[in-house]
Amino acid sequence: NAKTLKCQTVINAKADEVVMLKDFGQTVSELTDGSIKFEILPAGTVVGVKETLDAVDKGLIDCGFAWTHYWSGEHPAAMLFGSPVAGAGVGIDNIAFLSWFQYGGGKELYDQLWKEMKRDIKGFMLQPVGPEALGWFKEPINSMADFRKYKFRTPPGIPGQTYKDIGVASVAMGGGDILPALEAGTIDAAEWCCPKPDSVFGFQKVLKHYYLQGLHQVVVNADLYVNGKVYRAMSKREKKAMEVAANASLSKAMSYRIYENGKALKFLTEEAGVILHDTPADYFPAYMAAAKASLEKNAAKNAFFKKVWDSQKEFADIAVPFWSGAQMSNAKLGMAHAATLK
Amino acid sequence: MAEEPTKLDISDEMIAERRSGLGKMPDDMPKWMASLITKIDLFSKWVGNVVCWITVPLILAMTYEVLARKLFTAPTMWAYDMSRFLYGALFMLGAGYALSKGVHIRADFLYRNFKVKTQGIVDFWLYIIFYFPGLLVFFYMTVGFVQESIMRSERGMDTAWMPYMWPIKLCLLIGIAFLLIQGVSELFKSYWAATRGKWPGESK
Amino acid sequence: MLAELIDPAILGFILIGVMLFAIFVGFPISFTLIFLGFVFGYLGFGHLVFYLMTLQFSMVMTEQTLAAVPLFVFMGIMMEQAGLMERLFSAFQLMLAKVRGSLYYAVLFVSVVFAAATGIVGASVTILGIMAAKSMNKSGYNVRLAAGTITAGGTLGILIPPSIMLVVMGPIMEIPVTDLFAAAIIPGILLASLYAAYVTVRCWIDPSLGPVLPVELRATSMKAVWIEFFFGLVPPALLVFAALGSILFGFATPTEAAGCGAMGSLLLALGYKKLTLRKLQDALVKTLEISALIMVLVAASNFFGAVFARLGTPMLLTDFLLSLEMNKYIILAIVMAMIFLLGWPLEWVPIVMIIIPIILPLIEALGFNLTWFAILVAVNLQTAWLSPPVALSAYFLKGVVPEWDLKDIYIGMMQFMVIQIFGLILIVIFPKIALWLPLYLYGQ
Ligand code: NA
Ligand code: NA
Numbered sequence: 001n002a003k004t005l006k007c008q009t010v011i012n013a014k015a016d017e018v019v020m021l022k023d024f025g026q027t028v029s030e031l032t033d034g035s036i037k038f039e040i041l042p043a044g045t046v047v048g049v050k051e052t053l054d055a056v057d058k059g060l061i062d063c064g065f066a067w068t069h070y071w072s073g074e075h076p077a078a079m080l081f082g083s084p085v086a087g088a089g090v091g092i093d094n095i096a097f098l099s100w101f102q103y104g105g106g107k108e109l110y111d112q113l114w115k116e117m118k119r120d121i122k123g124f125m126l127q128p129v130g131p132e133a134l135g136w137f138k139e140p141i142n143s144m145a146d147f148r149k150y151k152f153r154t155p156p157g158i159p160g161q162t163y164k165d166i167g168v169a170s171v172a173m174g175g176g177d178i179l180p181a182l183e184a185g186t187i188d189a190a191e192w193c194c195p196k197p198d199s200v201f202g203f204q205k206v207l208k209h210y211y212l213q214g215l216h217q218v219v220v221n222a223d224l225y226v227n228g229k230v231y232r233a234m235s236k237r238e239k240k241a242m243e244v245a246a247n248a249s250l251s252k253a254m255s256y257r258i259y260e261n262g263k264a265l266k267f268l269t270e271e272a273g274v275i276l277h278d279t280p281a282d283y284f285p286a287y288m289a290a291a292k293a294s295l296e297k298n299a300a301k302n303a304f305f306k307k308v309w310d311s312q313k314e315f316a317d318i319a320v321p322f323w324s325g326a327q328m329s330n331a332k333l334g335m336a337h338a339a340t341l342k
Numbered sequence: 343m344a345e346e347p348t349k350l351d352i353s354d355e356m357i358a359e360r361r362s363g364l365g366k367m368p369d370d371m372p373k374w375m376a377s378l379i380t381k382i383d384l385f386s387k388w389v390g391n392v393v394c395w396i397t398v399p400l401i402l403a404m405t406y407e408v409l410a411r412k413l414f415t416a417p418t419m420w421a422y423d424m425s426r427f428l429y430g431a432l433f434m435l436g437a438g439y440a441l442s443k444g445v446h447i448r449a450d451f452l453y454r455n456f457k458v459k460t461q462g463i464v465d466f467w468l469y470i471i472f473y474f475p476g477l478l479v480f481f482y483m484t485v486g487f488v489q490e491s492i493m494r495s496e497r498g499m500d501t502a503w504m505p506y507m508w509p510i511k512l513c514l515l516i517g518i519a520f521l522l523i524q525g526v527s528e529l530f531k532s533y534w535a536a537t538r539g540k541w542p543g544e545s546k
Numbered sequence: 547m548l549a550e551l552i553d554p555a556i557l558g559f560i561l562i563g564v565m566l567f568a569i570f571v572g573f574p575i576s577f578t579l580i581f582l583g584f585v586f587g588y589l590g591f592g593h594l595v596f597y598l599m600t601l602q603f604s605m606v607m608t609e610q611t612l613a614a615v616p617l618f619v620f621m622g623i624m625m626e627q628a629g630l631m632e633r634l635f636s637a638f639q640l641m642l643a644k645v646r647g648s649l650y651y652a653v654l655f656v657s658v659v660f661a662a663a664t665g666i667v668g669a670s671v672t673i674l675g676i677m678a679a680k681s682m683n684k685s686g687y688n689v690r691l692a693a694g695t696i697t698a699g700g701t702l703g704i705l706i707p708p709s710i711m712l713v714v715m716g717p718i719m720e721i722p723v724t725d726l727f728a729a730a731i732i733p734g735i736l737l738a739s740l741y742a743a744y745v746t747v748r749c750w751i752d753p754s755l756g757p758v759l760p761v762e763l764r765a766t767s768m769k770a771v772w773i774e775f776f777f778g779l780v781p782p783a784l785l786v787f788a789a790l791g792s793i794l795f796g797f798a799t800p801t802e803a804a805g806c807g808a809m810g811s812l813l814l815a816l817g818y819k820k821l822t823l824r825k826l827q828d829a830l831v832k833t834l835e836i837s838a839l840i841m842v843l844v845a846a847s848n849f850f851g852a853v854f855a856r857l858g859t860p861m862l863l864t865d866f867l868l869s870l871e872m873n874k875y876i877i878l879a880i881v882m883a884m885i886f887l888l889g890w891p892l893e894w895v896p897i898v899m900i901i902i903p904i905i906l907p908l909i910e911a912l913g914f915n916l917t918w919f920a921i922l923v924a925v926n927l928q929t930a931w932l933s934p935p936v937a938l939s940a941y942f943l944k945g946v947v948p949e950w951d952l953k954d955i956y957i958g959m960m961q962f963m964v965i966q967i968f969g970l971i972l973i974v975i976f977p978k979i980a981l982w983l984p985l986y987l988y989g990q
Binding site: 050070071072073074075117118149151154156157158159160161163164169170171172173186 | 411
């Protein structure tokens with residue numbers, strides 16, 4: 001008895017996230033000998049993007065796909081899974097996050113997140129999609145003082161609030177408004193995602209100064225939400241297939257995006273006339289301090305938020321010194337190669 | 343007929359089937375019915391006269407945001423969310439008032455040529471078959487929707503301001519309630535038109 | 547459940563048929579769509595449809611770009627109350643007093659200006675309706691041609707940038723929105739010119755369609771004309787250009803520009819000493835009525851479209867098309883015809899959201915330029931606003947000009963729908979109409 005699960009995303013059908021989501025669906029389908037198939041519906045097909053989680057919970061669609069922090073309006077802790085600001089304030093990067101998620105107790109807390117939201121949902125973490133760039137600027141910035149001169153389109157939620165906290169004129173704006181607003185000068189700078197999606201978006205046509213190093217969304221994760229009833233009706237084997245395919249997707253998505261972003265960055269700098277800059281040094285301490293303060297404030301207000309963050313901190317105390325130390329040599333090695341290409 | 347345009351003063355008469363409403367109910371109408379219709383219509387009119395002022399803060403919020411951002415590089419946290427909430431509240435809370443004025447558009451090139459009695463019959467039965475079942479279900483589902491939003495302390499996730507979502511969702515619920523209340527008045531009016539061949543409260 | 551007997555996608559086709567029948571009975575369209583959506587949704591996928599309704603309304607209520615609707619409506623009413631629009635039209639009429647159909651040109655001119663100031667159709671059509679209909683009626687214009695000019699002119703708002711539709715289409719097709727904006731400008735002007743040419747020819751053949759001003763109403767001196775021109779044309783033009791300019795020169799997003807425009811109209815009315823508390827209250831009440839009318843209908847048709855999509859009917863249609871193997875221009879023609887046909891019962895939103903992503907691989911495989919294709923779709927979807935019976939612009943116009951028969955509005959707008967198709971064919975034959983400007987501005 002083959003089942004076709006209707007799965008609505010919050011993005012358009014051609015985004016890289018959807019490419020990888022379809023790959024995941026294909027894997028599940030093959031592992032189950034076709035007893036589970038996915039029909040991927042683009043954003044807005046059945047319900048609006050913001051109503052996606054609600055629609056999955058009710059069963060209006062069988063599953064939904066977004067980034068975990070997309071739902072931080074429903075529970076502040078969603079941010080800690082989808083885009084822990086400034087690496088959860090304790091230096092967790094995308095790979096370290098996976099380590100926490102799979103072996104540091106993250107997955108159990110993630111399952112609990114949906115219960116905290118009182119949603120009947122089974123979630124699957126599928127795709128690390130970060131790290132995200134600081135963003136695009138009209139003029140080069142050399143210090144936080146420069147940064148504060150510009151009206152900057154920030155991500156919503158705590159990452160955006162944190163910019164406000166460090167004195168940046170942060171502007172809220174839907175995706176569709178950004179480019180016209182930049183052209184018109186309504187805003188002077190903006191962040192979106194990473195080289196590939198940014199180049200598709202077309203920032204390079206309006207702004208030429210690009211900063212890769214940013215802290216607001218060092219870690220970003222996209223995930224799948226399956227309606228609880230639908231999930232419980234699956235056979236043991238089907239459930240296992242979902243789990244195995246999800247784990248495979250975590251690694252494949254990261255691999256896919258390193259290459260895709262690399263190609264896009266090459267296009268941007270070599271063909272589109274984009275100039276890549278290092279982020280001003282005083283940005284990092286300022287943003288990290290503000291992020292940490294904001295995390296502490298949220299932890300004081302919400303018990304589950306505190307629980308998740310404590311777990312991340314505990315993990316970070318053990319793993320980050322090793323991982324960042326090892327990453328340091330990786331980064332130096334890589335930068336040395338990048339330098340030979342100039 | 344359309345070929346001979348009538349004199350039009352837009353500032354008096356703007357909406358297609360706009361009813362003057364609030365006219366005197368016929369003398370032979372049962373007292374309770376007349377009083378019910380009059381009270382509901384008055385209520386909706388009052389609601390409309392209050393709700394319409396929402397446009398003013400909407401204008402002010404947008405103008406303030408532009409000036410603050412352009413002149414002082416000080417964009418607000420709230421203007422984006424406030425603008426959509428004010429707009430959403432405006433049209434939904436005003437939907438019942440709009441019904442009392444008969445402005446919800448009909449494909450009426452057949453309907454308008456019906457006898458008043460036929461119009462009344464169509465309206466009466468479709469209020470019973472289409473309108474009330476549809477809106478009652480809508481109302482019931484929205485009660486749960488608002489309750490959940492309050493229970494979850496749900497916040498908007500489009501801006502750094504992250505406002506609570508329940509007030510705007512509550513406006514949806516109240517808006518449906520206003521529609522249902524006004525629907526009762528319309529139902530009785532169409533009943534009258536169906537049985538007596540005259541719209542109550544209308545001079546025409 | 548019925549879904550076990552009939553493929554839900556087939557149910558969707560029946561739904562269209564029943565809808566067409568039901569709304570002609572004459573009950574308010576919004577509530578008819580809501581009821582039919584419930585019934586067919588329930589037959590197709592059970593009680594879940596009841597959630598869909600609330601979710602769709604909630605979505606429309608929190609869509610920030612749509613906040614521009616009441617603002618632009620208020621702006622139009624305020625300008626009307628200040629008597630400026632009458633002056634603008636009378637100025638046009640006086641200047642072109644001996645020109646047949648001068649008010650048609652005025653409508654088209656104002657349409658293009660408005661289209662450049664807003665990305666929304668509803669507001670444009672209502673404002674144009676409020677502004678133009680009174681003058682047109684007084685001057686004895688042909689109702690059908692007048693209604694067609696206003697509705698067609700109003701739909702330019704969704705093509706000429708800023709356009710919400712293009713903003714939505716860009717990311718879906720992976721084309722920068724700026725490219726789409728640049729590509730839409732010349733087609734928009736082309737269409738406006740085609741409308742003007744059509745009106746000219748019709749008035750030339752039959753002068754009674756757009757009579758010249760009666761002698762006794764013409765200006766006695768050129769001085770009077772210039773005064774009328776100055777007071778009629780300059781202030782509203784300044785205001786509209788301020789709204790447009792605040793987008794172009796970086797003061798505001800379209801919704802904010804709408805807010806500033808509303809504030810400007812308020813100040814203008816104040817300056818002309820036409821503003822009293824009573825008039826303000828009147829304007830606000832009318833704004834409320836029109837906004838409620840437009841937005842409840844938009845929300846209801848969104849719900850209806852969502853039911854349709856959830857039933858799977860559009861996918862069925864597309865799959866069938868993809869299974870045919872034919873010449874690429876024939877496939878393009880079929881795709882265009884399908885979008886055109888779907889534009890009858892649906893709004894552009896579900897069409898863009900559902901059809902485009904599915905059809906896109908096919909278009910890419912056929913080697914068509916995507917920006918060009920996007921503009922074809924945009925012009926095509928403009929006709930969705932002009933194709934009865936679910937032709938929102940007809941209802942918007944009817945809302946503000948009650949004494950125009952809906953049938954006449956339908957007939958009027960369908961004439962312009964034909965011009966629209968003619969324009970579409972021109973862009974197919976001469977892709978440069980769309981592609982020259984983005985190429986010139988941004989290079990390859
Ligand atoms: Na436009
Ligand atoms: Na249509």
